Amino acid sequence: MILTLAVVAGLIASLIRHRGGALERIAAIPLRYAWLVLLALALQWPLLRAPAGLRQQTDVQQVLFWASHLLLLAFVALNWRLTAVKIVGLGVAGNLIVILANGGLMPITPETLVQINPGSSLAQWPAGAHYGYSKDIILSRQGTVLWPLSDILVLPPPFPWPTAFSLGDLIIALGIIILLQGVPTSLRVLKAESGRA
Amino acid sequence: MKFLNYLWNRYATPTNVKIAYILFILASLAIAGGAPGASGGVGGGGVGSG
Numbered sequence: 575m576i577l578t579l580a581v582v583a584g585l586i587a588s589l590i591r592h593r594g595g596a597l598e599r600i601a602a603i604p605l606r607y608a609w610l611v612l613l614a615l616a617l618q619w620p621l622l623r624a625p626a627g628l629r630q631q632t633d634v635q636q637v638l639f640w641a642s643h644l645l646l647l648a649f650v651a652l653n654w655r656l657t658a659v660k661i662v663g664l665g666v667a668g669n670l671i672v673i674l675a676n677g678g679l680m681p682i683t684p685e686t687l688v689q690i691n692p693g694s695s696l697a698q699w700p701a702g703a704h705y706g707y708s709k710d711i712i713l714s715r716q717g718t719v720l721w722p723l724s725d726i727l728v729l730p731p732p733f734p735w736p737t738a739f740s741l742g743d744l745i746i747a748l749g750i751i752i753l754l755q756g757v758p759t760s761l762r763v764l765k766a767e768s769g770r771a
Numbered sequence: 772m773k774f775l776n777y778l779w780n781r782y783a784t785p786t787n788v789k790i791a792y793i794l795f796i797l798a799s800l801a802i803a804g805g806a807p808g809a810s811g812g813v814g815g816g817g818v819g820s821g
Contacts, residue, residue: 577801581794601789608796615803646804666804743805750797 576729576739584754591755599756604656609610610649617642618709622699629679639709643670658753665745672723672740679704679711681724682738687712689728690736710738745768 621635643666650663673680684699699705699712708727710723710725718724725738 575807578798581798581801584797585794597790600793601786602795605793605796608792611800611803613781618803642803646800649800662800662804669805679810740805746801746805750801753797754801 576737577743577747577750580750581754583747584751587751588756591715596756600754603651603684603753603757607649608651610645611650614642614645614649617645621709622707624704624706627704629677629702629704629711632679632704636680640674640678641752643673656757658749658755661749661752662746665742665747665749665750668723668742668745669740671741673709675719676711676713676724678739680709681713681718681721682710683715683724683726684712685715686725686728686738689730690738692731692736 580693582671585600587598592599609735617638621632621639624632624635638667646666647663647670649668650659653659654663669671669680682705684696687699687705688694701717703712704710705712713724715721723741725740725743727739727741727744729735729737729739
């Protein structure tokens with residue numbers, strides 16, 4: 575949710591900054607191989623639809639999840655000339671590093687889950703289990719490798735959609751907001767010239 | 772149907788379609804790259820709690 579809000583925030587910021595020209599600038603963003611992102615999301619879908627349970631119950635979904643990150647990294651590499659995509663890539667890499675360091679899912683502590691699930695208790699969130707309908711695995715802080723990169727940031731209630739997210743998520747959000755400000759004129763001219771060629 | 776055709780002809784300009792496509796890609800990138808990490812209530816009342 576936090577990152578989809580970044581799309582909305584980026585769009586609003588662009589409309590305020592560039593007024594009538596904002597939409598034209600967004601339309602001119604020269605994203606290449608964007609279908610890689612859609613394919614990556616499709617590969618993640620089974621994990622995002624898996625209910626809470628033992629980690630071993632999501633083995634196949636996890637393999638697809640890892641494969642999806644290869645597609646995301648390929649998308650970043652193929653659009654490397656865009657500064658905002660470099661920032662997005664930094665966030666994706668940050669998330670991927672902590673995911674791989676912890677066996678393949680994004681760690682989240684029971685304490686964080688209690689924060690975003692008011693009324694629940696620590697006993698409801700046993701370490702080692704997959705947190706349903708997410709990319710997260712429940713791990714104690716001591717049991718988490720690279721804990722600062724995991725889902726430690728929290729938007730608690732009364733925020734309408736209480737959410738935990740990572741530093742990598744924040745960096746991705748920043749990249750998306752910057753990307754939605756459009757591309758510099760020089761890049762748009764280059765794109766137009768390559769279109770004519 | 773006629774009304775939908777009218778809306779399509781009125782608003783589905785190449786530029787608008789491109790904008791919608793880019794916003795869709797960025798929303799997908801947001802979901803695939805980071806979120807959804809963990810949202811309250813989504814995990815379903817605790818693991819093994821029924």
